[in-house]
Amino acid sequence: MTPFEPFGARLRRAMDERGPLCVGIDPHASLLAEWGLNDDVAGLERFSRTVVEAVADRVAVLKPQSAFFERFGSRGVAVLEKAVEEARAAGALVVMDAKRGDIGSTMAAYAEAFLHKDSPLFSDALTVSPYLGYGSLRPAVELARETGTGLFVLALTSNPEGGEVQHAVRADGRSVGATVLAHLAAENAGEAPLGSFGAVVGATLGDLSSYDLDVNGPLLAPGIGAQGATPADLPRVFGSAVRNVVPNVSRGVLMHGPEVVALRDAADRFTEEVRVAVAGR
Numbered sequence: 398m399t400p401f402e403p404f405g406a407r408l409r410r411a412m413d414e415r416g417p418l419c420v421g422i423d424p425h426a427s428l429l430a431e432w433g434l435n436d437d438v439a440g441l442e443r444f445s446r447t448v449v450e451a452v453a454d455r456v457a458v459l460k461p462q463s464a465f466f467e468r469f470g471s472r473g474v475a476v477l478e479k480a481v482e483e484a485r486a487a488g489a490l491v492v493m494d495a496k497r498g499d500i501g502s503t504m505a506a507y508a509e510a511f512l513h514k515d516s517p518l519f520s521d522a523l524t525v526s527p528y529l530g531y532g533s534l535r536p537a538v539e540l541a542r543e544t545g546t547g548l549f550v551l552a553l554t555s556n557p558e559g560g561e562v563q564h565a566v567r568a569d570g571r572s573v574g575a576t577v578l579a580h581l582a583a584e585n586a587g588e589a590p591l592g593s594f595g596a597v598v599g600a601t602l603g604d605l606s607s608y609d610l611d612v613n614g615p616l617l618a619p620g621i622g623a624q625g626a627t628p629a630d631l632p633r634v635f636g637s638a639v640r641n642v643v644p645n646v647s648r649g650v651l652m653h654g655p656e657v658v659a660l661r662d663a664a665d666r667f668t669e670e671v672r673v674a675v676a677g678r
């Protein structure tokens with residue numbers, strides 16, 4: 398039995414208390430410039446600390462995009478470690494967007510890097526890719542169960558190129574994306590109030606009624622803001638599964654920096670728009 402409350406239960410509570418919004422920490426070079434910061438480690442640190450200060454006490458989830466930190470090498474990763482620690486201390490759940498995926502034995506090491514409680518990058522959940530076969534994720538699933546953390550598995554991604562892999566139809570007639578969703582539903586069976594194994598499903602994808610999105614787990618929905626989707630699209634895209642959607646906005650919030658108040662207001666506006674959209678369904 399896990400000594401920790403499972404991620405799904407912690408996420409459900411955070412969504413109920415704060416609304417379901419996830420704000421991304423994506424320090425694009427262009428955003429650093431717009432904020433008047435240098436494209437260096439000091440600029441990276443100022444950027445990520447400002448985002449955490451602005452929103453970690455009010456949104457359910459923060460999602461640092463690891464790539465933008467890794468670009469600065471070990472000093473960038475040190476900034477990422479600090480951001481994770483400070484965001485969690487301020488009450489937000491942290492989903493590390495690192496999209497890891499490899500053969501099972503290597504996957505075990507990726508899982509330790511992000512989901513083991515003694516790791517400097519310990520996060521509440523990790524994004525992972527199932528495209529080496531869903532079974533290759535097993536070590537991460539097992540460690541997540543042990544540590545009360547979660548996974549978000551790429552199922553139907555927000556980018557237009559994703560369809561060539563995810564909509565491909567298998568010999569049994571089921572699409573690859575639908576197969577990933579079915580694996581997650583099995584993972585979360587019987588869990589209450591919400592399973593800890595979520596799917597990434599883009600908010601940009603239009604009508605998804607041919608997919609069974611009811612995986613009894615969270616659906617991380619990137620694509621709102623810079624990629625063109627809006628909170629008002631959520632009920633149409635997700636149908637009855639909208640209650641489990643964690644909508645992600647990164648640039649749509651970050652473009653309002655560097656002032657803390659302006660970032661906060663932007664996050665609050667998205668939270669309210671999501672609330673209205675979901676309530677009106």
Ligand SMILES: O=c1ccn([C@@H]2O[C@H](COP(=O)(O)O)[C@@H](O)[C@H]2O)c(=O)[nH]1
Nearest residue numbers: 462554555556619622623624646647648
């Ligand atoms: O299907 C996916 C999976 C992940 N992402 C990530 O989400 C954010 C989106 O940023 P915006 O600025 O709000 O467009 C970014 O970190 C992506 O890597 C995604 O967009 N789509």
